[in-house]
Amino acid sequence: MKALEVQNATKRFGGLVAVSDVSLEVNQGEIFSVIGPNGAGKTTLFNLLTGIYAPDQGRILLFGKDITGFTPDRVAKEGVGRTFQNIRLFGAMTALENLLVGMHIHIRVPYFHALFRTPLARREERRAKEEAEKLLDYVGLLHRKDELARNLPYGEQRRLEIARALALKPRLLLLDEPAAGMNPRETEELQAFIGRLRDELGITIVLIEHDMRLVMRISDRIAVLEYGAKIAEGTPEEVRKNPRVIEAYLGKGAAGGAA
């Protein structure tokens, strides 16, 4: 069974075809990258996967289950965690609270128990806090737990956003440009970190990324989008040599020179 299957997904905005007949398969435990020039439809594809948009055509299967047209909260409940291109933390909440929001679906406190803070509610809250602290420790942010998310340095915000997605206990993690704005050292740390997530937690990871060095080093396979359509797919080696890809990135005529 594939972790993720996208079958002929198409999304139009008026006359613009943002995602055009894209099909992908992501294996379980794989790190899969989606690359492409600006405006190629990568983020729209992510928004289709997470239910922010419903595709006009095509289907999306998650571990064999059809999740086409699911709302974002239902997609999340199916075990899809995500981060955003422009960090979308809850800025006025602390780091710990951000993770607790991420754990929302795993904190089983019925309304009336929360209302009167019954022993059950206390127990669950305590357990959730411990778990959130453990997760903060895992991403190396435990010392920041009571700080407002917006006061953290940029790199830590990125990490906190990934931690928040992990709090969901996802089977599939979607990272939208996780290395954006990072310096080479931070990017290297991020690469190790993403590798750990896959190796230690067994999460399948799909990422959008512009940093080609990172993409080539970390990915098992890569799909390339241009003008909403998939123009290539394969291992980093295959993609690097693909003339269509070189053309998309460097312009016509560059393919001959590079090869």
Add this chain to the structure above:
Amino acid sequence: MTGLALLLSLAYLGLAFWAPGALSNLFGLVALGAAAFLRLSPQARTLSLALLTLAFTLGLWRSGNTLGLIGLVGILVALTTLPRIPNWIRALLGLAILLVSVPLAGFANTFIFELGIQIGIYAAMALGLNVVVGMAGLLDLGYAAFFAVGAYTWAIFGSPQAQNFMQGNFPLPGEYMYLFMGIAIVTTAITGLLIGLPAVRLRGDYLAIVTLGLGEVVRILANNLDHPINFTNGPQGITPVGRPPIDWFRDLTSALGIPLDRTTDYQLFFYFLVLLMIGLVVLVNLNLANSRFGRAWTAIREDEVAARSMGIPLLPTKLIAFMTGAAFSGAMGVIFAAQRTFVSPESFTLLASITILAMVILGGMGSIPGAILGAAALSILNLDVLKTFSEFVRTSLPQIPSQVDPAKYERLVLGIILVLMMIYRPTGLIPEKRHRAEMEEEA
């Protein structure tokens, strides 16, 4: 500085004893200002506040002048907001003010009970609206509708009114009021669900307009449902609405050595009932704020897209906030109906909704002490300060025409206060830390 504050407090204590009245109470407010704003050691501040509590109580007890009540509210605010006062002092003085000072003042001047109950009812509602507006960020301009549903729930069955459309022995005995507080919580929560289902799908201004409209629908229904079947008795309203028997309460107080007469017994009873309700509502507010529901509301308020990506469903989560707020208002509606023994659609106009919202905004969105302070400030302003000022203008300046009577400009004054607040202190009188952070983020 220390000497000055203590001296002022002591001087006011003397004035409150020998020359109680408006002037000495004004002096007391100055002394309170000194105790709160001067640079003092924590000990001196605590001592000043304790002396002032005693002095305001004395002044109220001896003169019944309502400026003293403002002083007590001021002390409560100082106790909740000033740093480095021992917690047991905060609790002790706070309880003394609520349980001893205000009742004593009420015996001297029953209007103070009236004011206290009014503040309490509005404070509990402001706390309910705080869940909807402050926590979940849903702008509700029809909140008085739930108050109305709660009030009518008891008014119809606690008076002969129900006989118009039902077989049975009405009015129901007064003890049923307690049961009906529970029933009203259910009926208002259902009303909240019905109004919320279409409304909370909308955002921001659209939500505000739709709740405003639906709130008016409830009031107009109350106004017109006197035919073909007479449910609400239309614009005349329903009276007399039953009150619970309070013999046990009278026995209790006389056993404590406080005999009650016919004018104050129900006042005192409702005052304590309202206090109890506020305690409960504050507790529930705190519990919710620190639960997964409170966090989900905050998350939705801050970023809907991110919140949904965390598995938080929008519609149910918002509906729960809406219904919770409605339920608070419903329970207070029952108390309102019983305390006044009279209910009519006039009490539930758009202005009532706006006033409650103004209380939340004035106090500070999301802030629990803020909502209570907002309720106290606006209730005192509307019921007391403006009226007293009108009286003063009428007697001392009779040549001024009655068209410019200050009491007629309640809305203007409210508007000016809100505009000034938005300019100089947009996070409210007692800001909640998260809202302040959000405000700074936007700036």
